[in-house]
Amino acid sequence: MQRQFHRQYRLLLGKSAQTGLLLTSEDLSSDKGIRGLRMTFAIDKDTTKESNKSEIKIWNLSDASLNLIEQEDLMIELSVGYRDDLGPVRIFIGTLVKCVTKVENDGKDVCTSIICSDGMLAIRDSILSTSFAPGVDSLTILRATASNMGLALDVAEDVKGVVYHDGYSFVGYAKRSLDVICEAMGATWSIQNNMLQVIMRNGITRKQGIVFSPSSGLIGRPERVIKSSRMSNNTKEGERQEVINEVGLSKREKSKRKKQREKKRKKTSQAGWKIRTLLAPTVNPGDAIRIESNSVSGWFKVESIKHSGGTFEQEWTSEIDCIEVMLDE
Known part of the structure; x- marks a missing residue:
């Protein structure tokens, strides 16, 4: 972190490196990309299973370049960094969600805004129909699921697999299987730069x-x-209405509902x-x-x-x- 000078970037957009559009900083002489254009990025990442998002804006692309990137399911890979440190490091990889081009600055500039999502295709398109023999370990199922989704797998060291003594079968979207497997291990999953990341609930990665x-x-x-606390005034009002509606219920049912309300309003x-x-x-x-x-x-x-x-x-x-x-x- 001591050598954060001389910023560098490398932005690749396309179905492949051979047919895509490459934008680079001026001093990356090894890359035969477009240089000198204005580009901005805003990337949001978190540990939830919702896909990470980014918005990349590029100004004054040529018509030929726009034709290359205005494609369904376009892949976007952005690397940024510092020349005197590690150089450009991949900071985001994802798929095009939305692309909008509009005129700005009284017609002097044309801005193309690209909204991207990390892991969108893996979450959207991966459907499983699989079964495993008795005695299978959940980590084995995770590896097979990640492979089916086209993702690399990174599992934290403290995540321990559970054994399915009666075997494991699943038909449906792969993300639902991940929910089941991770819940059994007390873990959570997310996709980070096209990698399936599994960590313990409240745990950390290997890094x-x-x-x-x-x-x-x-x-x-x-x-x-x-x-x-996530408890809002509307929630409190809803609780009061529930109590009113409980008139005439048995003591057992009232007690059950009271416990449910207490669980809902537990401090978070x-x-x-x-x-x-x-x-x-x-x-x-x-x-x-x-x-x-x-x-x-x-x-x-x-x-x-x-x-x-x-x-x-x-x-x-x-x-x-x-x-x-x-x-x-």
Whole structure:
């Protein structure tokens, strides 16, 4: 994190590297891409099973270039970084969801906005019809499911498989099978850069060690974030109406409904931190990072991250929401 100078990027859009459109920074001489165009990116990632999203904007593409990228299920791969560090690192790979081109600046510029989704095709199109013999391990099923979805698989070290003594059969969308398998292991799944990532609920990935401090990319002061209870005024009013409607019910049924209401309104508040850093393309949701500042110091799990920047933009940053975790030092 000490060599964050000389920004570089590489953006590939197309069905393949041979037929796609390549945009690169000026100093990537090894790439035969288009240089000098204005490009911005805004990427949102988190640990949920909803696909990660990004918006990439490019100005003043030629008609020939527009014809190349205005295709259904276009693949987009963006790599960014610093010349004096690791160079361009893949920060997002996904599929075109929406492409809009419009005139700006009184007709002087043409802006193309590309909305992309990570893992959209795998989630949308993967359907399973499979069965496994008695004694199969859930990790074996995970590997087969990831392969069926066309995804690499990354399983955290503390995820332990469970044995299906009667075997396992499933017919339907692969994402539903992932729900079943991960629930049995106490784990969660998400797709990160076209990779199926499986971590324990409240757990972390295999990757840890990046330190953010004022001398290594941390910008400003970390913000303390407390998420309040999800219970709204509408929920409270709904509970009062439920009590009124229970008139005439048996004591047993009333007791059952009371327990259900208590479960619904269980506190879900959680303390965490929000930090802003120089662009950190290697950090992904679920990773463990270390924060060192005057206000807070320790290990934290990345819950979500937003990357933003561009070729002519002043800022080139990441915004990270994280919660504290206990790691062996």
